[in-house]
Amino acid sequence: MTNEYRDNLDAILSADFLKLKAKYQNQRVGILFSAGVDSSTIAAYARDFGLEPVLYNFGTEFSKDKEFAFKLAADIGLPLVFKEISREEIEEIIPFIKKELQSIRIEPNNMQIPLSVGVYLIGKKAKEDNIEVLLCGQGSDELFGGYKKYESLAEDQLEAQMQKDIKSVMASDLKRDSHMLSLSGILLEAPYTSKKFINYALRIPVEYKIRDDIKKFIIREVAKKRNLPEYITSRPKSAMQYSSGIQKIYDKIIKERRKLSS
Helix, strand or coil, X not given: CHHHHHHHHHHHHHHHHHHHHXXXXXXXXXXXXXXXXXXXXXXXXXXHCCCCCEEEEEECCCCCCHXXXXXXXXXXXXXXXXXXXXXXXXXXXXXXXXXXXXXXXXXXXXXXXXXXXXXXXXXXXXXHCCCCEEECCCCHHHHHCCCHHHHHCCHHHHHHHHHHHHHHHHHHHHHHHHHHHXXXXXXXXXXXXCHHHHHHHHHCCHHHCEECCEECHHHHHHHHHCCCCHHHHCCCCCCHHHHCCHHHHHHHHHHHHHHHHC
């Protein structure tokens, strides 16, 4: 059944990327790229279906993704733009990000702010390069069991939690990222959240999502089908705000501010 689920997911994504190619044939396309299996798979489809994407990776001096991003970009023959984000940039932009999150009724907490900082700044950089739409890998973690919290749940609880979480992605995460990019006039597309893809992914049994402690097993199989290298298809990956190093700097800023005010 592994091959059947893999091939059906591949067929859905292939059809969706054909539509994206037609939709954006006269526009420059980029990818929010962390070199994890999700965004790397999106990059492979975008390349294979002729979107000619530019990969956009961001991070601080503490980035865990930068090395992988440059290596994969070279291996799959796609251009990569890396945006290094300094502590000064993060500190300066926090009030603006808080205000923008509040404007879309998302609580500006210690998770939402670091996530928004990176997306907003990479959107500005992409706009300078005349990119008009960015593709992202949102939705895969929720559909295929990518979070650590899923490890302790029984199968029936896990399925219910995944359904709840993918709804949260649609209502909150995509809303946040779309807004942050729209401030630079850029559109966001999330291929893993098409209705057909979600409906099919939710029907795949849990044992094809988490297997022998391998999270997102079936999407890793899809990545292999697209000839992505083993160092990507087997790469464990933390959330973007952590792997980019933004969370580390943000937490330090907040800690220092609390000390000053106490």
